[in-house]
Amino acid sequence: MLIDTSTLSDGQSLDADVCIVGGGAAGISIARALANTALKVVLLEGGGFAPTERSQELYDGEMATIYREGTSRAGYDRTYVGRSRLRYFGGTTNHWNGWCRPLEPSDFATRDWVPRSGWPVTRELMDPWYAKARELVEIPEFEEDHGYGRKPDRRQVCLADNADIVTRLFHWSPPTRFGKRWRQPVVDAPNVRLILEANVLRLAGTEGRDAVTHAEVQIEDGPRIQVRAKRFVVSCGGIENARLLLLSELGGDNVGRFFMEHPHVSHVGQIVILDQQGTKGLTDLYFAARKDKRAGGRSMGVFATSDAFQKEHQSLAFCLQLRDRKKEKLNKVGKALLEVGPTVRDLGTDVEGHPKTPYGGRLFARGEQVPNPDSRVTLTDETDRLGLRKARLAWQLGDQDLQSIHTSMEAFARHFGSTGIGRVRIKLKSPDEWPKTRGGDHHLGTTRMAADPTQGVVDAHCKVHGIDNLYMAGSSVFATSGFANPTFTITALALRLADHLKGLP
Amino acid sequence: MSTRREFLVASAAVLGGVLGASLVGCGGGGDVTRVQADVAALLPEGAATVGKAWKKLDGDDDDPGTALFDDLAAAGVDVTDNAALGAGLRRLILDDFAQRRTAEVKGWVLSVSECRLCALAA
Numbered sequence: 001m002l003i004d005t006s007t008l009s010d011g012q013s014l015d016a017d018v019c020i021v022g023g024g025a026a027g028i029s030i031a032r033a034l035a036n037t038a039l040k041v042v043l044l045e046g047g048g049f050a051p052t053e054r055s056q057e058l059y060d061g062e063m064a065t066i067y068r069e070g071t072s073r074a075g076y077d078r079t080y081v082g083r084s085r086l087r088y089f090g091g092t093t094n095h096w097n098g099w100c101r102p103l104e105p106s107d108f109a110t111r112d113w114v115p116r117s118g119w120p121v122t123r124e125l126m127d128p129w130y131a132k133a134r135e136l137v138e139i140p141e142f143e144e145d146h147g148y149g150r151k152p153d154r155r156q157v158c159l160a161d162n163a164d165i166v167t168r169l170f171h172w173s174p175p176t177r178f179g180k181r182w183r184q185p186v187v188d189a190p191n192v193r194l195i196l197e198a199n200v201l202r203l204a205g206t207e208g209r210d211a212v213t214h215a216e217v218q219i220e221d222g223p224r225i226q227v228r229a230k231r232f233v234v235s236c237g238g239i240e241n242a243r244l245l246l247l248s249e250l251g252g253d254n255v256g257r258f259f260m261e262h263p264h265v266s267h268v269g270q271i272v273i274l275d276q277q278g279t280k281g282l283t284d285l286y287f288a289a290r291k292d293k294r295a296g297g298r299s300m301g302v303f304a305t306s307d308a309f310q311k312e313h314q315s316l317a318f319c320l321q322l323r324d325r326k327k328e329k330l331n332k333v334g335k336a337l338l339e340v341g342p343t344v345r346d347l348g349t350d351v352e353g354h355p356k357t358p359y360g361g362r363l364f365a366r367g368e369q370v371p372n373p374d375s376r377v378t379l380t381d382e383t384d385r386l387g388l389r390k391a392r393l394a395w396q397l398g399d400q401d402l403q404s405i406h407t408s409m410e411a412f413a414r415h416f417g418s419t420g421i422g423r424v425r426i427k428l429k430s431p432d433e434w435p436k437t438r439g440g441d442h443h444l445g446t447t448r449m450a451a452d453p454t455q456g457v458v459d460a461h462c463k464v465h466g467i468d469n470l471y472m473a474g475s476s477v478f479a480t481s482g483f484a485n486p487t488f489t490i491t492a493l494a495l496r497l498a499d500h501l502k503g504l505p
Numbered sequence: 506m507s508t509r510r511e512f513l514v515a516s517a518a519v520l521g522g523v524l525g526a527s528l529v530g531c532g533g534g535g536d537v538t539r540v541q542a543d544v545a546a547l548l549p550e551g552a553a554t555v556g557k558a559w560k561k562l563d564g565d566d567d568d569p570g571t572a573l574f575d576d577l578a579a580a581g582v583d584v585t586d587n588a589a590l591g592a593g594l595r596r597l598i599l600d601d602f603a604q605r606r607t608a609e610v611k612g613w614v615l616s617v618s619e620c621r622l623c624a625l626a627a
C-alpha cells in the first residue's frame with residue numbers, strides 16, 4: 001500500500017520485518033517477491049513516481065577518472081556521478097536500454113591471473129534465480145549461444161566459434177520500466193508499505209555496530225521519521241549504497257572500494273568485411289538484430305574472447321560489436337583494402353560465392369576491469385541540502401585492464417583474418433596509453449561480495465560481514481563484472497536475497 | 506581451359522577475378538620472376554598503396570617477392586601452376602593470421618604474405 005506521508009509526524013517510528021531502502025531494479029524486485037507474504041515490509045524510496053530536479057540534485061557528486069596509477073586526469077565526464085542514475089521510483093531503469101545477459105560461469109570463478117576474482121557463489125547456483133528474473137525484465141529464455149540465426153525467421157550466423165572467439169547472445173528487455181511495470185503489485189500488496197519521497201539519511205547501528213537499529217528518514221517537505229526493522233536491505237544503486245554505508249559508518253574499510261565500470265571503447269577499431277559469410281554473420285548480429293528489435297525481436301549477438309583464450313593470455317572478459325557500416329571513413333590503407341580485398345579473398349576459390357562488395361565498419365568494445373581497492377567512492381566535505389556529504393568517485397583503470405583490450409583486439413584481428421572474414425584496424429595507441437574510454441553507467445563493486453571479510457563487504461547472501469541484519473542489493477555486490485550489463489544479474493541476486501529473507505526466522 | 510568460369514571452378518583456381526582470368530592467358534609456365542611480374546601487373550591499384558605502406562615499416566623484407574615465393578616453395582606449391590599458386594597464396598595468408606605472422610600497416614592487421622604480395626605492385 002502507498003503511505004500518505006501527510007499522515008506521518010515528526011519523530012514517528014514505524015516497525016517492519018524488512019525495511020528496503022531504494023525502489024529501483026533491486027528494491028522493487030525484492031518488494032515484489034516479498035509481496036503477499038507474512039512479512040511486514042516497508043519500502044523507502046527517496047523520489048516520487050515522477051522525476052524532479054529536487055530529488056535528482058541529491059545525486060550530485062564529484063568525479064575523477066584515473067587512467068593510470070599516479071596520473072590523475074580530470075574525469076571524462078564530471079557530471080557522471082549525477083547523470084548516470086535516476087532518483088525516483090523505478091530508479092535508473094526509468095531510462096535503461098534493456099540489454100540483458102547473465103554473467104558467464106567463468107565470471108564467477110577464481111581466475112588466478114585476475115586479482116581478487118572469484119565470487120562465493122557460482123553461476124550454477126545462480127541459474128534458478130536468473131530463470132526467475134526473466135519474468136521481471138521480460139525477456140525470453142536464453143537459448144544456446146552462437147545460435148542467433150537458429151530461429152527459422154532469422155538468417156544463420158555463419159561465423160563459427162573457434163578456440164579464441166565465441167559468439168554470445170544478449171536479450172533486449174522491452175526495456176521494462178520497473179517503476180511503472182511493477183508498481184501495482186507493490187502498491188496492492190497489503191503487507192508492503194511504500195513510502196515515497198522518503199530520503200534515508202543514515203542507518204543507525206547498535207553501539208557495537210553489529211546490527212542496525214533503525215533508518216533515519218527525512219520525508220521531503222515533511223517530518224523526520226524512523227523505521228525500525230528486523231532486517232534492512234540497502235538497494236540505492238552502486239554509488240549510493242556505498243555513500244549510505246559511509247555516512248552511517250557501517251561496513252568497514254572496504255566500503256566504497258573496488259568500484260568498477262565496464263570500460264567502453266567506442267572507436268576501438270575498424271573492419272573491412274570481405275567475406276560474404278562474414279558479412280552475413282556480422283550484419284545479422286547487429287543490424288538485423290536492430291531491425292528485429294524494431295519488429296519486436298529480442299536478441300543480439302556479440303563476439304567475445306573464450307575462457308580458454310582469457311586463461312592462456314591472462315586477459316579479462318571482453319566483447320566486441322560491429323556498429324556503423326558503409327558510412328565508415330577509412331584511411332588510405334583501409335580504402336586500398338576494399339580494392340585488394342576481393343582479390344585476396346577470392347584466391348583459389350569460386351568467385352561466384354562472393355557477390356558482395358566489401359565494406360568498412362566500426363568496432364565497439366566493452367571490457368572488464370580488475371577489482372582495484374583504489375578505484376573508489378568516498379565522501380566530499382561538501383554537503384547536499386539535507387546536510388549529507390556528497391559522493392566522490394575516483395574511477396581508476398589499471399595497466400592490466402588496458403593490456404587486456406590490446407590482447408583481445410589482436411585476437412579478433414587474427415580471427416577475422418584467419419577465417420577470411422575481413423581485416424581489422426586496431427585504433428589503439430601505444431600499449432600504455434588509454435584510448436578515449438567511457439563507462440556504461442554501470443556502478444559495480446563498492447560493497448563487493450567475498451567469503452573473506454578482509455576482501456569484501458558482503459557474504460554470499462549479500463549480508464554485510466559482521467552486521468547481523470544488514471543486506472546489500474544491486475551491482476555494488478559484484479565481485480567482478482564480466483562484460484555483460486549488470487541489471488539482469490542485479491535482479492537475479494535480488495530475487496535470491498528475497499528468498500533468503502523469506503526463509504529466515 | 507575453355508571459359509573463365511570453368512577455369513575458376515574446375516581448378517578451384519588462381520588469384521581470383523581478374524587476376525585469375527588473366528593468368529590463364531599467361532599460360533601458367535615461365536620462371537618465378539616472370540610469374541612475379543605477371544602477378545604484380547595484375548594486382549588491383551590499391552595493392553601498391555598497401556605494399557608501399559608496408560615497405561615503410563621497420564623489419565620488412567629486402568626482397569618481398571622472393572620471400573613470398575620462397576614460402577610458397579617451402580609449402581610445396583608449384584608456382585608455375587596457376588591453380589596451385591592461387592590456392593597456395595590463399596592458404597599462406599590464412600595461415601599467417603592463425604600463426605601470428607602479421608604486420609600492423611597503418612593500424613590494419615595484415616598477413617605478412619599479403620603484404621609481400623601487395624609489395625610486388627609497389
Ligand SMILES: Cc1cc2nc3c(=O)[nH]c(=O)nc-3n(C[C@H](O)[C@H](O)[C@H](O)COP(=O)(O)OP(=O)(O)OC[C@H]3O[C@@H](n4cnc5c(N)ncnc54)[C@H](O)[C@@H]3O)c2cc1C
Pocket residue numbers: 021022023024025026027044045046047083084085086087088089090091092093095096097098099100198199200201235236237238240244440441442443473474475485486487488490
Ligand atoms: C542510460 C543508461 C542505460 C542503461 N542501460 C542498461 C542496459 O541496457 N542493461 C543493463 O543491464 N543496465 C543498464 N543500465 C544500468 C541500470 O539502469 C542499472 O544497473 C540499474 O538500474 C541498477 O538498479 P539498482 O536498483 O541497483 O539502482 P537504481 O535503479 O538506480 O535504483 C536506486 C533507487 O534508490 C533510490 N534512492 C537512492 N538513494 C536513496 C536514499 N538515500 N533514500 C531512499 N531512496 C534512495 C533512488 O531514487 C532509486 O529509485 C543503464 C543505465 C543508464 C544510465
